[in-house]
Amino acid sequence: ESLINRIAAGEIIHRPASALKELLENCLDAGATSIRVTVKDGGMKLLQIQDNGCGIRKADLPILAERFTTSKLSTFSDLSRITTYGFRGEALASMSHVAHLSVVTKTKTETCAWKAHYLDGVLVEPKPGQTADPKPCAGNDGTTIIIEDLFYNTPTRLSALRSASEEYSRILDVITKYAVHNPKVSFSCKKAGSPSPDLSTPSSSEIPQAIRLLYGHSIAKDLLHASFGPKNNTDGDEEMEEEKASDSWTAETHFTNANYQSKKMIFLLFINHRLVESSRMKRALEAVYSGVLPKGASPFIYLSLQINPPRRRRQHQIADTLQRSLASQSHSRVFEYQTLLT
Ligand code: ADP
Numbered sequence: 139e140s141l142i143n144r145i146a147a148g149e150i151i152h153r154p155a156s157a158l159k160e161l162l163e164n165c166l167d168a169g170a171t172s173i174r175v176t177v178k179d180g181g182m183k184l185l186q187i188q189d190n191g192c193g194i195r196k197a198d199l200p201i202l203a204e205r206f207t208t209s210k211l212s213t214f215s216d217l218s219r220i221t222t223y224g225f226r227g228e229a230l231a232s233m234s235h236v237a238h239l240s241v242v243t244k245t246k247t248e249t250c251a252w253k254a255h256y257l258d259g260v261l262v263e264p265k266p267g268q269t270a271d272p273k274p275c276a277g278n279d280g281t282t283i284i285i286e287d288l289f290y291n292t293p294t295r296l297s298a299l300r301s302a303s304e305e306y307s308r309i310l311d312v313i314t315k316y317a318v319h320n321p322k323v324s325f326s327c328k329k330a331g332s333p334s335p336d337l338s339t340p341s342s343s344e345i346p347q348a349i350r351l352l353y354g355h356s357i358a359k360d361l362l363h364a365s366f367g368p369k370n371n372t373d374g375d376e377e378m379e380e381e382k383a384s385d386s387w388t389a390e391t392h393f394t395n396a397n398y399q400s401k402k403m404i405f406l407l408f409i410n411h412r413l414v415e416s417s418r419m420k421r422a423l424e425a426v427y428s429g430v431l432p433k434g435a436s437p438f439i440y441l442s443l444q445i446n447p448p449r450r451r452r453q454h455q456i457a458d459t460l461q462r463s464l465a466s467q468s469h470s471r472v473f474e475y476q477t478l479l480t
C-alpha cells in the first residue's frame with residue numbers, strides 16, 4: 139500500500155519545483171502577503187516556505203497530511219474545482235509519502251506556534267520516544283512548511299531529476315511567475331546559508347512593474363495590456379452566444395509588441411490563479427504573432443484566464459476563441475491586438 143501511495147504521490151509531485159508550486163498556492167490561498175522560500179541542493183535536500191497567512195488551527199494538525207483533507211471545500215457545488223485546479227487536498231499528503239514533512243504554524247488567536255511532523259500521511263513523533271502530538275514552539279503568525287529529503291524513498295523519481303542548479307532554476311522560474319501574477323505579495327527565494335536572496339520582490343506592486351523587475355526593462359518598455367471576455371465579444375460570434383450565461387470567462391493579458399523579439403517565447407498562463415501549462419493555448423497565441431514577428435523571434439505573453447466553471451475541456455474552446463478574436467481584424471472593436479502589434 140505504501141508503494142502505491144508513493145507512486146501516486148510521484149504523479150502529483152514530479153520534482154522540487156512542482157512541490158513548491160503546490161506550497162505557494164497554499165500560501166496564497168491562506169492570504170499571505172509575504173512568502174519566503176529557502177532551498178538546499180535544488181530543493182532535494184530542503185524546501186522551506188514561510189508565509190504570513192492565516193495559519194492552521196492546532197485542532198486541524200492531526201489530519202493535515204491525510205489524503206483529501208482540505209479546508210477549501212465549503213459546499214458540494216465546489217466539487218468541479220476539486221477535480222480541476224487545486225483544492226484536492228492531496229498536496230501535503232503526497233509530500234508526506236515522498237519526503238519528510240514538517241509544519242510550524244500559528245493562527246492569530248493562538249498564543250504560540252505549533253510544530254508537527256508527518257510521514258506517510260500521519261502525524262509522527264519528531265524523535266523516537268516522543269509523542270506524535272504537535273509541540274508548542276515560538277513562531278510568528280502564519281505557516282512554515284519544511285520538506286526534507288524529497289524522493290528519499292523513490293529512487294526512480296530522484297534519478298530523473300537534473301542537477302541541483304537546474305532544479306533550483308526551475309524553482310526560481312515558478313516563483314517568478316507567481317510573483318508576476320501576485321504583485322501585491324512580496325516573494326523571496328534564497329539558498330540555505332546564503333546571505334542574500336537570489337530573487338526578491340516588493341509588496342504592493344502592479345503586474346507591469348513586476349514584469350519589469352523580474353524579466354527586465356527590455357520587455358517592460360514594449361509591453362501592452364488588454365482585458366476581454368465573451369461579453370464584449372458579441373459581434374455575431376455565434377459560438378460565443380451558444381455559451382450559457384453561467385459559462386463565463388475573462389482574460390487579462392500583458393504582452394509585448396512587435397519591437398520586442400526574443401529567441402524563446404516566454405509564456406505565463408494562469409487559469410483561475412493556478413499556473414498552468416497549455417501547449418494548445420501557447421500555439422494559438424504564437425500563431426497570432428507569426429504574421430507580425432520575423433521568423434525565429436518570439437514574444438512575451440502573460441495571460442490570466444478566469445474560467446467558470448473551470449472545466450478543462452473549455453480551455454480548448456477558449457484557446458480557439460482567443461486566437462480568432464486576437465488575430466482577426468474584424469474584431470477590432472473587441473481587441474485591437476494585431477493593430478497594437480504593428
Ligand atoms: P488543498 O490546498 O487542496 O486544500 P493541500 O494538501 O495543499 O490541499 O493542503 C491541505 C490543507 O492544509 C489546506 O486545505 C489548508 O487548510 C491547509 N494548509 C496547507 N498549507 C497552508 C498554509 N500555508 N497556510 C494555511 N493553511 C494551509
Ligand code: MG
Nearest residue numbers: 160164225229
Ligand atoms: Mg493545496
